[in-house]
Amino acid sequence: MGILDFFNGTKATSKDIAKERLKVVLIHDRTDIPPAVMEQLRDEILDVIAKYVDFDRDAVDIRLDRENRLSQLVAEIPLRESPRSRRKR
Amino acid sequence: MSATVITITSGKGGVGKTTTTANLGVALAQLNKRVVCIDVDIGLRNLDVVMGLENRIVYDLVHVIEGQCRLRQAMIKDKRMPELYLIPAAQTRDKSAVSPSDMVRLTDELRPDFDFVLIDSPAGIERGFRNAIAGADKVLVVTNPEVSAVRDADRIIGLVEAERKGPAQLILNRMRPAMVDRGDMLSTDDVLDVLAIDLIGIVPEDESILVGSNRGNPVAMDEKSLAGQAYRNIAMRLTGKDIPFIDFSKPRNGFLGKIANIFKRG
Numbered sequence: 005m006g007i008l009d010f011f012n013g014t015k016a017t018s019k020d021i022a023k024e025r026l027k028v029v030l031i032h033d034r035t036d037i038p039p040a041v042m043e044q045l046r047d048e049i050l051d052v053i054a055k056y057v058d059f060d061r062d063a064v065d066i067r068l069d070r071e072n073r074l075s076q077l078v079a080e081i082p083l084r085e086s087p088r089s090r091r092k093r
Numbered sequence: 094m095s096a097t098v099i100t101i102t103s104g105k106g107g108v109g110k111t112t113t114t115a116n117l118g119v120a121l122a123q124l125n126k127r128v129v130c131i132d133v134d135i136g137l138r139n140l141d142v143v144m145g146l147e148n149r150i151v152y153d154l155v156h157v158i159e160g161q162c163r164l165r166q167a168m169i170k171d172k173r174m175p176e177l178y179l180i181p182a183a184q185t186r187d188k189s190a191v192s193p194s195d196m197v198r199l200t201d202e203l204r205p206d207f208d209f210v211l212i213d214s215p216a217g218i219e220r221g222f223r224n225a226i227a228g229a230d231k232v233l234v235v236t237n238p239e240v241s242a243v244r245d246a247d248r249i250i251g252l253v254e255a256e257r258k259g260p261a262q263l264i265l266n267r268m269r270p271a272m273v274d275r276g277d278m279l280s281t282d283d284v285l286d287v288l289a290i291d292l293i294g295i296v297p298e299d300e301s302i303l304v305g306s307n308r309g310n311p312v313a314m315d316e317k318s319l320a321g322q323a324y325r326n327i328a329m330r331l332t333g334k335d336i337p338f339i340d341f342s343k344p345r346n347g348f349l350g351k352i353a354n355i356f357k358r359g
Contacts, residue, residue, distance in 0.1 A: 017276025022240050023283050029240075030247050030287065073250075073289045 031068045035075045042068065049079065058084045096127075096207040098200045099331070100229040100258075104245030106216030108237045109266040112302060114213035115143040116313040116321070120328030122177035123313070126208040129168065129178040131199075133225045134215035135190060138182035145309020146171060146179050155183035155190045157199065164202060173314070176207075188220040193227035200228030209331070218252055226253065232261040233293060238268060238279040247288055262293040264327065269298045270341040281338075294327035296320050297341050 032038065037045070046066045053059065065080040101114045111134075118130040131154065132140035141147040152167035157180065171177040183190065196212075203210050214225030226232060232253045236246035246263070253261045265281055272278035281295055299320035305312035313324040319341070326336045 019273075019276050019279050019283065022279055023287065026240050026243055026279075026287050029244055033244065033248060034251065071289075073254075 027070070031070050031075060034070070035068055037068065050081075053081060060084060096129075096200075096204045096210045097230050097331075098204070098210040098212065098228050099231045099233060100212040100214055100226045101233050101235060101264075102214035102222060102225055102249055102253075103216065103235045103242070104218060104249040105236075105242045108235050108242050109264075109296070110216070110235050111139050111143050111213050112306065112311075113233070113235050113264060113266065113296075113324070114140060114211050115311040116324035117328055117331070118144070118177055118179075118209075118211050119171075119174060119311045119313040120325045121209050121211075121331065122171070122174035123325070124328060124332060125175060126332070127176040127206065128174075128209045128211065129180060129203055129207050130211045130213065131180045132182035132213050133191070133196070133221060134213060135182045135221065136184065136187045137215065138184050140213045141169075141179060141181045142309065143306050144171065144179055144311060146181075147309075150181050153181045153183040154199075155186050158191050158195045164199075188215070188224065191224050193223050196224050196227040218248065222249075222252070223256075226256060226258050229258050232258050233264055234261045234290070235264045235266050236284065236288075237266055238273075238284055243279070243284055243287060250288060250290055260290060262291045263288060264294045264296065265292065266296045267298045268295055268341060292338070293330055294323060295338055295341070296323040296327075 049066060050061060050064060059081050063082045065078075067078055069076050069078045101110050101117070103110050114130055118128050121128045130140060130144070132138050133154070134140075135155065138153075141150060146169050149169045152162040154167065156162045157164050157167045167180050168178040169181065171179065200210055200212075210228075212225050212229065215221035234246050234249055234253070236242045250259070250261050253259045263285070265284055268281070269278055273280045281292065285292055297319055299312070299318060301312050301315055301318040302320050305315065305318075312318045312321040313328075315321045319339075323339060326339065329336045
């Protein structure tokens with residue numbers, strides 16, 4: 005869920021915005037990865053994966069996430085089905 | 094018997110560390126615990142005025158550390174309470190006058206004679222903070238429901254863990270239930286969701302806190318104050334009792350409560 009989601013649906017209260025901003029700032033505080041470096045990391049990961057599989061670059065979601073005080077790098081990369089698997093059906 | 098050494102810290106200044114320390118000191122003493130509060134904010138001492146003991150200071154923490162007086166000489170007894178003492182900070186020195194190992198020695202010397210040693214930490218993450226947590230068995234992090242205070246609390250919680258003093262517990266101070274109700278203040282659940290640590294107390298914003306510090310009477314002495322009750326509840330939790338959290342958004346009974354509820358609805 006991103007900041008934008010709030011504006012699409014019901015009107016965000018100021019505390020919703022506060023919470024969303026806090027989550028983002030804390031992830032960067034704790035991992036010490038600035039947004040620009042994150043962008044570079046994302047591009048390099050995708051370049052490597054693109055060598056082996058076919059996927060839609062626009063559908064990719066790579067982000068830093070945090071649960072129970074542990075930060076993790078989460079990547080969701082939906083793959084395109086290969087022509088062979090389509091033929092099987 | 095050996096005391097539990099508890100450090101009250103926050104990262105950010107002005108969130109209520111000193112008020113919390115004074116009130117937990119009073120509330121624990123009211124439970125007949127033997128308590129000593131230590132102000133480690135050298136150069137910016139304030140626990141003395143919040144506790145109302147500023148006129149009785151002769152010796153301070155730095156005198157003790159440097160051996161210019163005996164420990165007992167620097168301990169000011171709060172005569173209103175059965176067993177409550179204050180060791181004030183030095184006002185004309187700076188943080189470097191005390192080291193973390195000095196604090197470990199001091200707290201170890203106090204342990205046999207007390208049930209609780211409460212340490213009021215300075216703001217920040219530098220030497221003063223290191224001094225404050227050096228002897229701690231338990232760390233309480235005070236925060237307010239606002240972005241900057243919660244961010245600093247997160248930083249401090251991480252540092253407490255790194256110093257192997259964790260897990261810290263959280264005191265959420267200055268809550269305003271009416272603002273939470275209308276979505277203009279982070280709720281307790283929001284803050285806990287973001288920080289992922291244990292809660293030990295919620296203290297509402299309450300005018301009686303300022304009135305108490307004006308007079309040098311910590312609000313925990315005031316039977317009728319809601320904030321005072323919140324501090325007394327934290328004190329009981331510190332003694333191991335399982336006390337439910339007060340739901341401040343619940344409609345309050347009584348004449349004033351009814352009036353407050355009418356305004357809340359608006």
